[in-house]
Amino acid sequence: MEVGRADPRRRGRSASPLVQLAGRVRTVEVGRAGTLMDMLRQRTDGIGLGRGDPDLPTPDHIVAAGQDALARGLTRYTPLPGLPELRQAVADKLRRDNGIEADPDTEVVITTGTQEAVFVALCALLDTGDEILLADPYYNSYATMLHYLGAALVAVPTSAADGFQIDPDEFERRITPRTKAIALLTPNNPTGAVYPRDRLQGIARVAERHGLYVISDELYETVVFEGRPFSIASMPGMRDRTITINGFSKAYSMTGWRVGYLAGPRAAVDALVTLRHTLTICAPTMSQHAAVAALRGPQACLGERLAIYRARRDFTLARLAEAGIPCVPPQGTFYVFVDIRPSGLSSEEFAFTLMEREGVFVYPGGYFGRRGEGFERISLVVREPELGEAIERMARVMRRPRRA
Numbered sequence: 001m002e003v004g005r006a007d008p009r010r011r012g013r014s015a016s017p018l019v020q021l022a023g024r025v026r027t028v029e030v031g032r033a034g035t036l037m038d039m040l041r042q043r044t045d046g047i048g049l050g051r052g053d054p055d056l057p058t059p060d061h062i063v064a065a066g067q068d069a070l071a072r073g074l075t076r077y078t079p080l081p082g083l084p085e086l087r088q089a090v091a092d093k094l095r096r097d098n099g100i101e102a103d104p105d106t107e108v109v110i111t112t113g114t115q116e117a118v119f120v121a122l123c124a125l126l127d128t129g130d131e132i133l134l135a136d137p138y139y140n141s142y143a144t145m146l147h148y149l150g151a152a153l154v155a156v157p158t159s160a161a162d163g164f165q166i167d168p169d170e171f172e173r174r175i176t177p178r179t180k181a182i183a184l185l186t187p188n189n190p191t192g193a194v195y196p197r198d199r200l201q202g203i204a205r206v207a208e209r210h211g212l213y214v215i216s217d218e219l220y221e222t223v224v225f226e227g228r229p230f231s232i233a234s235m236p237g238m239r240d241r242t243i244t245i246n247g248f249s250k251a252y253s254m255t256g257w258r259v260g261y262l263a264g265p266r267a268a269v270d271a272l273v274t275l276r277h278t279l280t281i282c283a284p285t286m287s288q289h290a291a292v293a294a295l296r297g298p299q300a301c302l303g304e305r306l307a308i309y310r311a312r313r314d315f316t317l318a319r320l321a322e323a324g325i326p327c328v329p330p331q332g333t334f335y336v337f338v339d340i341r342p343s344g345l346s347s348e349e350f351a352f353t354l355m356e357r358e359g360v361f362v363y364p365g366g367y368f369g370r371r372g373e374g375f376e377r378i379s380l381v382v383r384e385p386e387l388g389e390a391i392e393r394m395a396r397v398m399r400r401p402r403r404a
């Protein structure tokens with residue numbers, strides 16, 4: 001069982017001489033991705049494949065809806081659970097695309113990005129000392145949030161050999177009297193794994209047998225190359241124990257707009273409304289109007305984006321193969337989890353060497369949990385010529401990881 005990691009280089013900042021900060025911020029394990037980002041900014045020839053921040057622009061009709069909201073003076077707070085039109089659009093989308101019935105008035109909440117939806121869901125479900133099961137590697141913000149809550153991340157190992165798929169038995173084996181929930185990220189950040197229906201059915205049975213909640217983070221559902229995304233909340237018996245989380249950042253290239261949502265059983269959602277309001281009052285109002293246009297407007301942009309990410313993925317896999325760099329081909333998302341174990345460097349050493357020598361920013365796999373060690377996550381958020389150049393630079397480090 002893993003409860004955070006204990007690498008002293010990641011330990012919190014030193015305490016100020018004037019103020020003794022709270023333990024939760026002093027002891028948080030922060031990776032050094034911020035340092036890599038700073039180093040990238042100082043390079044004129046740098047290539048950023050670190051953050052999951054799409055380079056493709058927000059579609060015009062969505063931007064126009066945001067601008068129109070501003071022009072109409074729609075700049076005040078929205079109701080506590082979010083703009084009614086947006087909650088209705090979300091409920092319609094969940095029914096149409098995900099097979100989930102959610103009452104827009106009582107079972108849907110609009111959040112300031114998906115990130116806030118994750119935080120309030122974890123807050124609502126977990127008391128201090130409670131445990132939540134999460135496939136490792138995992139999106140690292142989950143670990144940070146759980147640290148702040150004093151809840152325990154119980155890492156369920158997945159492996160490259162199995163395409164980072166989940167095994168429901170491995171989840172069940174780790175259940176203790178403190179286990180409250182299972183978090184599923186499908187398609188998965190950082191591995192790109194998409195969990196098939198039978199594995200999700202297995203997880204559903206485990207959740208029912210042990211009376212657990214499920215948090216289902218489906219933020220990358222529109223970027224799937226192989227297989228089909230399934231929403232566990234649509235499976236029999238799961239609606240009332242699942243909080244489904246999604247947003248607009250990745251599907252519609254809206255990372256900076258900060259809108260997301262969650263849907264779940266009324267009892268949980270009621271509690272979440274106040275909790276969410278306490279954090280940010282409401283998601284930006286113009287962004288909520290833009291999000292209505294995203295869901296109600298033409299959906300061709302999703303297919304166009306998927307085609308672009310597919311082309312970048314295929315290009316990247318081909319170039320990596322030519323360069324003799326192994327990876328686990330992603331079934332979805334715009335990430336590729338590259339296997340740098342042959343270099344003999346840790347994922348952090350590799351990322352810093354690659355940045356110092358070649359000006360390429362990738363995200364160390366070890367920041368995504370123990371099972372991510374030995375990998376780098378690259379984001380396909382630049383065009384093919386830059387991806388090709390970045391892979392060439394990566395190959396140079398792979399060939400000569402340490403200076404002679």
Ligand SMILES: Cc1ncc(COP(=O)(O)O)c(C=O)c1O
Nearest residue numbers: 052113114115139189247249260
């Ligand atoms: C799995 C997952 N959930 C949530 C988030 C947060 O996204 P948002 O920009 O919608 O807050 C991210 C961001 O990368 C993510 O990868």
